[in-house]
Amino acid sequence: MPEASATAGTLEPWRDPQARPYVRIEGVTKRFGEFTAVDDVSLDIFRSELFALLGASGCGKTTLLRMLAGFERPTSGRILIDDQDVTAMPPYERPVNMMFQSYALFPHMSVEQNVAFGLKQDSVPKAELKARVGEALELVQLGPWARRKPHQLSGGQRQRVALARALVKRPKLLLLDEPLAALDKKLREKTQFELMNIQDEVGVTFVVVTHDQEEAMTLSTRMAVMDRGRVMQVGTPSEVYEFPSTRFTADFIGSINVFEGRVRSIDGDLVVVESPQFGGELEVASQARVAQGQTVWVAVRPEKISIAPRGEGGAKEGRRRNAADGVVQDIAYLGDTSVFRVDIGNGTLIEVTQTNLFRSIERPIDWDARVTLSWTANVGLILSE
Amino acid sequence: MGQRRSIFVLTCLVFGFAFLYGPILSLIVYSFNESKLVSVWAGFSTKWYGELIQNEQILSAAFLSLRIAFITACIAVTLGTMAGMALARYGRFRGRTLFTGLITGPLVMPDVIIGISLLLLFVTSAEWLGIPGSRGMPTIIIAHATFCLAYVAVIVQSRLSSVDVSIEEAALDLGARPWKVFFTITLPIIAPALVAGWLLSFTLSLDDLVIASFVSGPGSSTLPMVVFSKVRLGVSPMINALATIIVAIVTVAVVIAGVLMHRAENRRQADIQQALARAGYQ
Amino acid sequence: MSVAARKEQARSDGRVSALGKATWRALRRLPLKGRSAVVAAPYIWLGLFFLVPFIIVLKISLSQMIVARPPFTPLLTWTEGWWPQVQAYLDNYVWLLQDPLYWIAYLNSVKIALISTLGCLLIGYPMAYGIAKAPATARTLLLLMVILPFWTSFLLRVYAWIGILKQNGLINNVLMWLGIIPEPLAMLHNDFSVYVGIIYSYLPFMILPLYANLEKMDVSLLEAAADLGCKPWKAFLSVTLPLSLPGIVAGSMLVFIPAVGEFVIPELLGGPDTLMIGRVLWNEFFNNRDWPVASAVTIVLILVLVIPIVIFQRQQAKTQDVLE
Ligand SMILES: Nc1ncnc2c1ncn2[C@@H]1O[C@H](COP(=O)(O)OP(=O)(O)OP(=O)(O)O)[C@@H](O)[C@H]1O
Ligand SMILES: [Mg+2]
Numbered sequence: 001m002p003e004a005s006a007t008a009g010t011l012e013p014w015r016d017p018q019a020r021p022y023v024r025i026e027g028v029t030k031r032f033g034e035f036t037a038v039d040d041v042s043l044d045i046f047r048s049e050l051f052a053l054l055g056a057s058g059c060g061k062t063t064l065l066r067m068l069a070g071f072e073r074p075t076s077g078r079i080l081i082d083d084q085d086v087t088a089m090p091p092y093e094r095p096v097n098m099m100f101q102s103y104a105l106f107p108h109m110s111v112e113q114n115v116a117f118g119l120k121q122d123s124v125p126k127a128e129l130k131a132r133v134g135e136a137l138e139l140v141q142l143g144p145w146a147r148r149k150p151h152q153l154s155g156g157q158r159q160r161v162a163l164a165r166a167l168v169k170r171p172k173l174l175l176l177d178e179p180l181a182a183l184d185k186k187l188r189e190k191t192q193f194e195l196m197n198i199q200d201e202v203g204v205t206f207v208v209v210t211h212d213q214e215e216a217m218t219l220s221t222r223m224a225v226m227d228r229g230r231v232m233q234v235g236t237p238s239e240v241y242e243f244p245s246t247r248f249t250a251d252f253i254g255s256i257n258v259f260e261g262r263v264r265s266i267d268g269d270l271v272v273v274e275s276p277q278f279g280g281e282l283e284v285a286s287q288a289r290v291a292q293g294q295t296v297w298v299a300v301r302p303e304k305i306s307i308a309p310r311g312e313g314g315a316k317e318g319r320r321r322n323a324a325d326g327v328v329q330d331i332a333y334l335g336d337t338s339v340f341r342v343d344i345g346n347g348t349l350i351e352v353t354q355t356n357l358f359r360s361i362e363r364p365i366d367w368d369a370r371v372t373l374s375w376t377a378n379v380g381l382i383l384s385e
Numbered sequence: 386m387g388q389r390r391s392i393f394v395l396t397c398l399v400f401g402f403a404f405l406y407g408p409i410l411s412l413i414v415y416s417f418n419e420s421k422l423v424s425v426w427a428g429f430s431t432k433w434y435g436e437l438i439q440n441e442q443i444l445s446a447a448f449l450s451l452r453i454a455f456i457t458a459c460i461a462v463t464l465g466t467m468a469g470m471a472l473a474r475y476g477r478f479r480g481r482t483l484f485t486g487l488i489t490g491p492l493v494m495p496d497v498i499i500g501i502s503l504l505l506l507f508v509t510s511a512e513w514l515g516i517p518g519s520r521g522m523p524t525i526i527i528a529h530a531t532f533c534l535a536y537v538a539v540i541v542q543s544r545l546s547s548v549d550v551s552i553e554e555a556a557l558d559l560g561a562r563p564w565k566v567f568f569t570i571t572l573p574i575i576a577p578a579l580v581a582g583w584l585l586s587f588t589l590s591l592d593d594l595v596i597a598s599f600v601s602g603p604g605s606s607t608l609p610m611v612v613f614s615k616v617r618l619g620v621s622p623m624i625n626a627l628a629t630i631i632v633a634i635v636t637v638a639v640v641i642a643g644v645l646m647h648r649a650e651n652r653r654q655a656d657i658q659q660a661l662a663r664a665g666y667q
Numbered sequence: 668m669s670v671a672a673r674k675e676q677a678r679s680d681g682r683v684s685a686l687g688k689a690t691w692r693a694l695r696r697l698p699l700k701g702r703s704a705v706v707a708a709p710y711i712w713l714g715l716f717f718l719v720p721f722i723i724v725l726k727i728s729l730s731q732m733i734v735a736r737p738p739f740t741p742l743l744t745w746t747e748g749w750w751p752q753v754q755a756y757l758d759n760y761v762w763l764l765q766d767p768l769y770w771i772a773y774l775n776s777v778k779i780a781l782i783s784t785l786g787c788l789l790i791g792y793p794m795a796y797g798i799a800k801a802p803a804t805a806r807t808l809l810l811l812m813v814i815l816p817f818w819t820s821f822l823l824r825v826y827a828w829i830g831i832l833k834q835n836g837l838i839n840n841v842l843m844w845l846g847i848i849p850e851p852l853a854m855l856h857n858d859f860s861v862y863v864g865i866i867y868s869y870l871p872f873m874i875l876p877l878y879a880n881l882e883k884m885d886v887s888l889l890e891a892a893a894d895l896g897c898k899p900w901k902a903f904l905s906v907t908l909p910l911s912l913p914g915i916v917a918g919s920m921l922v923f924i925p926a927v928g929e930f931v932i933p934e935l936l937g938g939p940d941t942l943m944i945g946r947v948l949w950n951e952f953f954n955n956r957d958w959p960v961a962s963a964v965t966i967v968l969i970l971v972l973v974i975p976i977v978i979f980q981r982q983q984a985k986t987q988d989v990l991e
Contacts, residue, residue, distance in 0.1 A: 071554055091557045098558045104551040108573045117569075118559030169559065394800070397793035398809070404790070405816055405870065408827035411837055415830060425835070468709035478706060487713040489980050493921070495928020495972070497945045501952065501965050502720030509723050531716040534709060563702065592821050595930055599952075609822050616826045616935060620833075628823040635818045643811065 012236075013046040014222060020083075022047040022205055023068070023173060028077030030063050037063040039229035040077070050199050050206045052216035055226030056252070061209040062101070064226075065175050068207065069098045082172055092121070097171040101178045103162040105150040111137070111161050112146040118169040136168040139198060156187050163195075167202060176208045180215060192218050213253050217241070225249045246385050250299045257305075257350050258383075259298045263290050271382055272321070273298050279346055283321045284380035297383045302353040304379035307340060310370040323374040326350065328367055340365065342373060409632060416625035433626040440623065443611055450608040453522060454590040457529040461586040462579055464530070465537025470571075472538065473545035474553075488539065491532035500599030503528045507600060520602030528600045529590040536589065537582035544578035545571075721969070728962035731756050759963035769947065769964065773971065776944040779858065779933075780926035783865035784873075787922045788915065790866065791873035795914075798874070799881035806882075813874050825864050825935055832860050832936070856938040864932040869925070873918040880914025881907075913982055920979035924972055944968055 013019040021044035030038040038060040045051045053061045066072045068079060070091035079087050086094055097118070106114050115136055119129045137143050140160035150158055159179065166174055179195065180188045196219060199206050210216050216223045217237040224234045225248075233240055233249045244250035247258060259282060261275030273282045273296060282298045290296055310325060326344035333356075340352045350373055365371060416434075420427035437443065468488060471478070478484075491499065507517055507524050517524055552574070556566040572579075594609035601607065606614075615621055763769045798809045816824060831837045832855040839851040854860055884907070930945035937943070944964065951961040 069554075069558055071557075091554070092560045092562055096558075098555070100551045100555055102549055102551055104549060104555040106552060106556070106570055117556065117561070121560035121565070165555075165559070391800075394793050394797040397790070398797040401790055401794040401870075402812060404867065405813070408824060408831060408867065409816065409819065411831055412823065412827045422835075464709045464712055467705045468713075471706040471709070475702075475706065480710070484706070484710060484713075485984075486980070487710070487717055489976070489983070490717055491713075493924045493972075493976055493979060495925050495930075495945060495968070497928050497930050497948050498965055498968060499717075501948065501961060502724045503716065505723045505727055505958070505962065506716065506720040527716060531713065534712065538709070588818050594822055609820070612820075612822055612826075613931075616822070616829075620826075620830050624823065624826060625830075628820065628827070631823065632819050635815070639811065639815060639818065 013049075014044070019046060021045060022049075022082060023207075024078075024080040025064075025068075026078045026080070028064070028067060028074045028079060030060070030067060030072060031075045036229050038067070038074075041226075041229075041231050042077075043224060043231065043234065045205060045207065047205055048199075048203050049221045050196070050208065050219055052220035052223035053207065053209045053226060054213060054216040054223050054252075055211065057211055059226045060229040061211070061226060062177055065098070065177055065207065065209050068173065069096055069175055070094050095172040096175060097166040097169050097173075098175040099162045099166045099177065099179055101181060103150075103158050103182075105158060105161055105165075107150055110147050110149055111142060111153070114150070114161055115165045115168050118165065122169070132168055136164040139167070139201070140164045140194075155182050156191065159183060159191065163198070167198070167204070170202075171204060174204050174206050176206060178209055178211070180210075181212075188215070195219065217253075225252060227252075243381065244299070244383070247297055247299070247383050250381070250383060255302055255351055257300050257302065259348075261296060261298060263292050263294050263296055266290070266292060270377060273382070277346075277348055278324065279344065279348065280324065281321045282380065283377045284382050285378040286380075286382040288382040288384065290382060290384060294384065299381040299383055300375055300379060302339065302351040303337075303355075305350065305352045305373050305375045307342070307352045307354060307365065307371050307373055309365060310372050320374070322377065322380070323372060324350070325370065325372050328365060328369045328371055331365075331367060340371075342371060344373070409628075412625050412628045413632060416622060416629040418622060418625075421622060433622040434630075437623050437626045437630075442606075443608070443623075443627070446606050446608045446611040449522065449605060450591050453525050453529065453607065454587045456526050457533055457590040458583045458586040460526065460530040461533035461537050462583045465534040465582055465586075466541050466575075466579060468534065468538035469541025469545060470567075472542045474550070488535050491535040492539070494532075496593070496595035497599075499528070499532060500596040503531070503596070504599040520600055521605035524600045524602070525597050525605070525607065528596050529586075529593060532596070533586035533589055536585055537579075540578050540582045540585070541575060544575050548574055724962045724965050727959055728759055728966050729756055730959050731758060756959075759959045760967075762960060763963055763967060768942070769944075769967075772942040772944045772947045773967070775942045776927045776929075777971070779861060779865070779943060780923050780929075783862055783869065783926050784919050784923045786862060786866040787870055787873040788919060791870055791877055791918065792915075795874045795877035795881055798878055799884075810878065813871050813878075817871055821868060822931060825868060825932055828860065828864055828867065828936055829855065832863070855936065856941075858937070858941060860936040861933050861941055861943075864936040865922075865926050865929060868932065869922040872921040876917035876921065877911065877914040880911050880917075884910055913986055916982050917979065917986070920975050920982070924975050924979070927972060928968060 023043075023045040025041055025043040025045075028038060028041050029036065041064060043051075053064060055061050063072060067074050070086070070089060070093075074087060077087075078085060081095065086096075106117065109117065112133060116129055116133045119132060124132070134143070137146055140163055142157065142160055142164065145153060145157060150161065153161065159182065163176075163179070166176075180191055183191060192215060208216070208219060210219075220237060222234060222236050223240060225232045225240060227248050233245045235243075240249060241253050244253065244256075250256045250258065259273075259275040259278040261273040261278065261282065263271060264274045264281065265272045269285050269287065271284050271286050271288070271290060273284065275282055275298065278298075284298055288296075324342075324344040326342040328340055329343045329349065330341035332339040335356070337353050337355050340354065342350045342352060344350055352373060417429050417431065418426055419430040419432070468484075472485065472488070475481075503524075504520075507520055511517055548571075553566050553570055556570045557563065561569065592609065593607075594613050597607045598610055598613075601610070612624060612627070615624060794813075798806055798813070801809055829836070833839075834851050834853070834855070836855070838854065839848075842848045843851065928945045928948075929943060930949055933941045933943040933946050934949075937946075948961055948964050948968070951957050951964060
């Protein structure tokens, strides 16, 4: 299917083994004294991607970004941008611009002067400079504020000035460190889409740092999940969400129920796991390479579990696989969905999410209700680390 | 909470300020005294001011002191800014501990020690290298700049540490070379600190007696040296007149600076309020 | 010129040029570019005009006084060939030990500085406390009023006290006019006037660090917490005072260290028998022209001050760490 692979090549270049990465991070390590902030990270980022770096506070995201910008020198490893080794290049020579977490606007310059600063460093002719600054301000809808000083702007406006200032130089790579962290939730959601539109429009490659998984999933074409300086998994948001490769990623992105157990049998694609924590057997349709008797973890997302009042669904004669009886301990009503916490005995709580399809004040399932949980074999995951 | 205590604190404030300002007031009042005996009031007169501005010795010493103070302040601001930059921005460079010691030293060392050691340096180097040929204005400037630069360094350092480093990094990132970042971004932001440092250096230099006495040579007496030699002989209403003039200049300068700062602050407040109001409408 | 003299000349030329080359090489190896130059310029300046002078003082304190210009014997003499001959005398230090004048002067200086520091603390603490608790608008003004005297001449402010304290000065006149005292009190030219002068001159140095410390502390909250069952004074003693210790230390050092070496105040306000080391040093230097002894006095004074200076610097570093 030549057509299909061509599509994969342009829209999802990371699937194409022939595609040339635009930014290559090769085995980069950064140590501060004894402390390793970034540990042997290798990443390939492709042209026009919106790549997200996701991880808990202190896991080394900013440090990695600062090495891309040139503020820190890697202890070992190389960084290539567009096939050029930039590892030792100072920040002012790199074709890279950064939008800072604190925005870092020049307090003594107007919005216009802030945006023009980068172009002035390149001695862009006056007419062109004016046109490009105007364009950039237009793009972030800040035309009327051009003559204001930063302290006369609201938080959202400052954020957009910072973006315009970084974009106006048409960098090969734009780095954004927690670009939306300082905004309130409503504005943040609105700006996320603005940011995506702008990226579509200018086609620059973006690397966005965030610790907000929702933001990463909304914005990015692909993301890297980091933990204590290491990259745990790289993939599209749906890959990372649906097929987390480790317990860490599974747990970090969204919420998930994990049961420890031992592989009892393998029957083609069907793996059966005996889990004392679950109090029974679990079956998972999985291609994971596991051996009989090996310790594994079975993970199931809460929204993939169905919940029904006890009695309707049988389960009288012993336990079925992937099913359990329990008592509702807790209900969290979130508007669009409700989250149930169900106690299935021996201290194990299972989280279940249900979409609130109907508008109803009366809940079909209430606190202390006796319920049956179940899911199919192909929604579970086998994780071996 | 303790009514008694706040009365106690208030009393302390009143007496404390009376203690600080009483002597200065007495200087001013007696400068207008007709009598040569400072303590006996003999009617209002401005004759001491007349005598003061006709006193060649005091005038030429004042002129010398002003020149020294001006040059000292310029050197101290230049070097002190560099030192403050290094302390605030360079992290743990090699020799930092010694460097901080060298900055703190001149701030706390008694004047006599600085004076003696610098004089011995100048004497030794004159003997070995032939410079300085004679002591005078240049040696006083060097001595003053040495301790003033430490003050400037401390002021600049504390100002810089309240400025977000990423502002300078952003400028680097946008393609400005380090020296350009300094002149277009850092310098304008820390300008108020530099002005404060310059004024402080100017005042300290103008005020110094002990160090200048050690390192000056024949024929280069600064204003404090002349005043000291007169004061040693007893009270002189002319010196009161001089003090009054200095206090008047300083007060006017401080009031002007205060009004300017107050205005800038008000303008900023108004700007912020306006911005918030607009943001509210959106 | 004899052959030997010519040889000697050539040798010393060679020495100079070899020295020059080495210096040049060392200079070139210094990375004097951009970033480093920013540190190097003030570093070299301070090294040359603050550090080297102390080494020279140390050197001269080990030499003997002679009637010449300069009035001391060289420490190093270039006798035979390359090896410098070191001639160090400990005479000056022995002299310091033997003559009680110096001991008394040191002890007296420390005593006067200590008592003055205590006086500054007693007056300055309530003032700093009052300013820190004042409403924000008044605070700026009050602080400005503390700093303002700084900007006027120190010498003239000390001089003002002569007119106030002397025999027929302001205070005596007023007290006698009120009939409180029958005859003038002797307040000038004794230790009392020196205390007054030092406390007066250094009070702002005490108030400013104390204020900085007290202002950061939410005093009312802390005391309200300790107030539960505690008398206000007890709360102050058990909460506020210990918390303001860094400010007290910084302020005390800023007063104590320069006060030990004070010259102008004992000279103008003190009596002929007010022995302070700054004054002794001045006399040794200008009147006796005994530079080696003056240098030894200086070195000992520095040694006396090293401990408080180190305490001060530690305190500063700690405060800075907290700020960062
Ligand atoms: N200059 C430095 N010196 C020493 N340690 C540092 C330095 N910069 C960062 N670190 C350490 O490296 C680790 C990673 O820091 P980094 O700023 O990259 O985290 P982050 O993932 O961006 O966290 P956050 O989400 O909180 O911004 C932290 O533990 C931090 O303390
Ligand atoms: Mg970060």
